[in-house]
Amino acid sequence: MITNLQREMPKFLQNGGEMGKIINDKDWSSHPLGQPENWSLSLKFAISSMLKTAFPNFIFWGEDFRCFYNDAYRPSLGKDGKHPFIIGQAGKEAWPEIWDTIEPLLSQVWNTGKATWSENQLIPFYRNGKIENIYWTFSYSALMDDDEKIGGILTTCTETTDAVLNLQRLEEKEEQLRFAINAAELGTWDYNPKTNKFKANDRLKGWFGIDAKDNIELSMATDAIAPKDKNRVAFAIEEALKGVNGGKYDITYEIINAKSKKNYIVHVLGRAWFNSDNEAYRFNGTMQDVTAQVKVAEDLKNVNALVKKEEEHFRNIVQELPVGIAILRGSDNQFSIVNSTYLEIIDKSRAEIIDRPVYEVLPEIEETVVPVFEKVRKTGKPVSEIEFKVPLKRKNLVQDAYFNLTVQPITNDNSPVQDIMVVANEITDHIIARNILAENENQFRNLIMQSPIAMAIFRGKDFKIEMANDRMLNHFWHRNLNEVIGYKLIEVFPELADQKYMAELEAVVQTGTPVRDKESKVIVVTNKGKHEFYVDYEYLPLTEVDGTISGVIITVTDVTDRYFAKQKLTNFAKDLESQVKDRTEMLRSxxxxxxxxxxxxxxxxxxxxxxxxxxxxxxxxxxxxxxxxxxxxxxxxxxxxxxxxxxxxxxxxxxxxxxxxxxxxxxxxxxxxxxKSKLEPTDLNTILHQALENLSNQIELTGAKLITTELPTVNAIPFQMRQVFSNLIGNALKFSADEPQPIIEVTTEMRVGKTLGKMDLNDNTYYHKISIKDNGIGFTPGMEEKIFEVFQRLHGKKEYEGTGIGLAIVKKIMQNHEGAVKASSIEGEGATFTIYLPQMENKS
Amino acid sequence: MNIFLADDDEDDRIFFSDALKEIPLESQVKTFSNGVELMAELLAEIPLPEVIFLDLNMPMMDGFECLEDIRAVDKFKTIPVIIYSISLHKKDVARLEEMGATRYLKKPSSYNQLKTMLYKCLSPIRDQNFNEEQNFLIDE
The missing domain is CATH 1.10.287 (Helix Hairpins)
Structure with missing residues (x-):
């Protein structure tokens, strides 16, 4: 290896990328191809071309298809795979897993010299630590050796795994979408804004009532939209095509099928697509028939509202029930729900008790009601208590209250009791009233028993003796209590059958009207013989709450002595009566x-x-x-x-x-x-004035002084009133004394009839009382009536002139006016003549 | 002025005639002692009187009957008829007015009074200045 490193890289491998370097660095010393610098020119040339191209290339060289590839190919071998040791390896060794697939192709090209073309061919091989499914599009083409025979095969390839898988996935997706669309019963639509063509699947067209033609106008679809929704949908489409909200379209509306006129509610989802010029070129999406959902949702809404209302109603009923209801939670009986009646019963506010345990809120019931709660929790069975006495603190005062109480466990299936419901109906008033009633009844019985007046109570249609007091037993009946109680009246006293009393008792029961009589004879038979009484008695009906009469209470007073005394008196009275009769006759005649x-x-x-x-x-x-x-x-x-x-x-x-x-x-x-009929409103001031005018000579002669006052207007006959004043003032002048100066005073006041004594006037009428008072000679007391009679002259003719008729006329005139006249005098000091005239009725 | 008087009382006829002579009013009076004579004269086609005085209490035909007969004849209807009598119930007075009497002259108890009343009564008739407003009843 060191020697390789040290030696200069052959020219054909220079600028060959990573793969050029790997080929250079490989120890070729013992390789059948030998040192690269010694490789045939063709191979050098092919590898040089391969290394320099950016397209994935692979070369199989020689008869055993020695492998070479470039940088562009290298990613296809992945990690933990064949790179880089297959460089220079024989094809059969480098690609054992696919050799059966590619060897025929390679042999074909080797033999024929014709290139092959395979597209998206699945060629799974080992890479990334495992056999992977890899898709290739590749071409095998023959490479010439220096001897112009085929020396190798160039593989120009591109891995299309991603593309193929994407395509597959896409297809799958489309399949799934189609399936989903079908499964979801979706309609699909696709609109081209440029051509105004509208495509839709058959289902959608079916909903709209459009024939299954391929292309339809958008207007055909929009026509089916329910009128109330048309504008809304048009607006939403416009917005989507403008690109508002990224062109998304989501709307629910109603359509009317053009053929069947059936209504559908549809939910439409879609999106508009835009080109680089921001023009919408496509607008598509799905449509779902949500008629049923909407209907169901609406029904559900209605049902929910109804249920809520019912619940509310029920809650209100419970709240307002006239019985107290409380639900207690947990072992310490916390108040969880209470109604208003319950709060009233315990005299607490809701805030005071909710979520608080009973022993805190109502410590006073610890020993009475709480044990009942415990019992219910323990047994899981309801407990009812009638007229249950409970001390309760209300208005800061602990007092006994009475309840009809039901305590009910609230269980879910067989789980232990969590909550209990208390239903309390307060009957304290009822119990107190009943106690008072019982007390009253007791007192009533005592009263009867101790009464000095004989009393008894008979019950039922056959008058069973229910009660009889001592006076009755001892005085009238001469029997013991146990001889009569519970027996029928007629059994004890068969002699009553011949007397009127049984019939009277029947009548009381039947009519409800009391019967009473005085000094009635009654015969009672005892073991001592026949007793005869005269009695005052009263039979009173005993009325039940429902109005029926269940018995009779009788009171009897013995008036035998009085009866005989009276008898005597009557005889005496009879004598007296005849005497009175005689006298009366005399009086009458x-x-x-x-x-x-x-x-x-x-x-x-x-x-x-x-x-x-x-x-x-x-x-x-x-x-x-x-x-x-x-x-x-x-x-x-x-x-x-x-x-x-x-x-x-x-x-x-x-x-x-x-x-x-x-x-x-x-x-x-x-x-x-x-x-009489000519009464008219008459101003007495005028009348008085006229009378005084007529009397002016006499007034002058006597030198009398006249004191007058404002007089009323009355209903009168004017000339008669003139006569009255003339006569009375004339009289006063006539009987004036020589000394002192005669003074005649006229006064008036109002009086009501009933204050005027015996004068034959109406009690409730108001009268003008007009008095004419003089200081003349007056008249003898006792002559007050007499002077009003005709030809009554009280004084000698020589002394005073006059006919003796004047006052009689005055009296008659006053009677004529439904008034009166009265005279009074103190002899020697003067006389007063008073006339009474009814007040004039108001005329509106 | 031509005046008829029917009155059964001779004294009153004399008072009447005397009084007429003493008032400043030209007149000649023709007197009758009962209604029958008066009616006979009225129906006798001689010139009619300008005024008739009529007593009520007369034998044969009293003043009421007389008045009734006079007012029953068309041509007498316009002749003023003055009742000349003593005091009466108001309802009789009213009845006479209703029957068509022109005035009621109550016989006075003074001769001077009589003269005054006659003048008061006759001058309006003489002047044909008959005034409805004047009281029907003329007394003292």
Missing amino acids: TNEKLKNSVKKLEEANTELESFAYISSHDLQEPLRKIQMFISRFEDQEGETLTDMGRTYFNKISDSAGRMRILIDDLLAFSRTEDD
Whole structure:
């Protein structure tokens, strides 16, 4: 080897790369080909060419096909393989694993001189520590030796293993894709934007309802898109062809089959491909029928929503149930789920108890409820407790509460109990009410038993004696308790069959109406004989909650003594009654007489009135004549009269005048009743003013002072009211004293009828009370009524003028107005006349 | 002024005639002692009076009947008829007005009063200045 290193590299190996160096360095001394510098020129030339070409070359030289190869070939031998020791080796030794394959080819070329061509030929050989499948495309061609015979074979080759495997893989992939497309029932499509041609597989065309022609227009496909999706799809296609998002296309939309009109929902995946000018030249992808998935997804969504709603509903129901529900987790009974009623029961908030153990939250139930929990955990079986008494701290106060309680294990199959559910229905109020009821009933029984009034209770249709108190047993029945209790009433007292009482008891039960009677005779038979009582009794129905009547409670009072006492009294009363009857008869006849008198009086009054009218009417005619003649006489003869004649004449004239007043007053009195219907709103101030005007002479004469006030407006007959004021003020003037100065005062106030005493006025009507008060001579007490009667004169004619009718007229007018008049006086100090007039009703 | 008066009371007829003479109003009066005579005169085709005074309480034919008959004849309808009588119920007064009486003159108890009332009553008729506004009832 040293000698080789030292010697100069032959010229044909220079610039021969790594392989040139390896050939040079190899010890050729004992090799059949000998030292390289001695190789034939042809071989030198061939190896030199081989080493210098960049194409993988291999040379088999000589009859035993000695191996040479270049740098380009070297990678094909891999690591841990034939490199570099096969250099110069015979082909049969270097390639034992393929010799059978290549030897015929090599021999063929050697013999014929014709080159061979093999493409992608599988030639597995040893490299990289193992036999590998290697594909080659290679050509064997003959090399000339110096003697112009074939001296070797040049292998021009290229390893196509990667390419072949890639191709195979590609084919496999395509196969897989096709399989996948078929298996996934995918549609495929391919669109050429430049030609606007659209290719698709039959399945896709089937969905779209397009005939299976090769090429179709894009529009034929887009026409099938459901109208609602058209714009969206068009936009997505546009975006993809513009290259947005790397030309990726992913969309789901609905199509309508052009033939069957059936709807499909399709999911389309695809991609646009772009050339160097950034123009889309291809746009392809797959389409999947997702109708069923979408429908299923929608159904699923609906079902999920429904389930969720149901769950929510159920949760709410549980939350709002009027029974307390709690779920306790783990051996220390941690509160896991509780509803609001449960929280109310234990008087806690959710935050206070969740995830906390029972012994922390409710230490007071440690000895009552917790053992029940333990039992359920231990046995795995539910436990129910009725009217279970539990001390509970609520509102800071531990008190007994009562529950109907169910504790239920929650198990999954046969696993040990993890959770327990507590269902608690609080019945404390019910229990307390029942206790009170029992207490009441007890008290009621005691009350009956101890009552001084005889009492008993009969139950059922046959009136079984349920209870009877001592008074009943001892006083009426003369029997012991055990002789009657539980027996039928009629069994104990068969004598009742002939008396009214059984029927009455039946009636109470049937109608529910109590029966009572007083001083009723009852016969009871005892071992001492027949007893007769007179009793006050009452039968009351005993009504159940449902309204049915289950029995009768009776109370009986012995009134026998009273009955006989009364009997005596009645006899006495009967005598008295006949006496009273006689007296009454007397009274009645007296009354009758009185009534006749009153009637006669009334008739007399009416007669008087009609007499007053007729007489005054007829009287006024001759009087008028007298006055006419008086006036004519005065006119014509007045001047010639003697003094005596003048005096007499004046007296005649005055008398006639007085008679005129009397007649006019009488007429007015008898007519006052006629004009009731002509009430009208009348301002009493005006009326008073007119009355005072008429009386002005007298006022002047007496020098009277008049004090008036604002008067109301009332519903009245004006001329009658004028008469009232004239008469009353006239009266006051007439009966004024000489001293002091006469003062007449008119005042008014409001009064309601019921405050006015006996005056025949309406209680609820409001009246104007108008008083005319003077300081005149007044009248004698006791004459307050009398002065309003016709022709009542209290004073001598000489002292005071007047007809005696004025006040009667006032009274009549006031009656006519549904009012009243009243007089009062202190003799010598003055009189007050008061009239009452109803307040005018408001007219809106 | 031509005036008819029917009144059974002779004194009143005299008062009436005397009073008429003493008031400043030219008049001649023809008096009747009952309604029958008055009607006979009215129907006798002589010149009609310019006004008729009528007492109510008269024998044979009272004032109401008389008024009714007068108002029943067309040509008498326009003649003013003045009731001349003593005081009456208001409803009678109203009835007379309804029947067509022109005025109600209540017989006064003074002669001077009578003169005043007659003048008050007749002057509007003389002047043909009959005023509806005037009160139907004329009294003292």
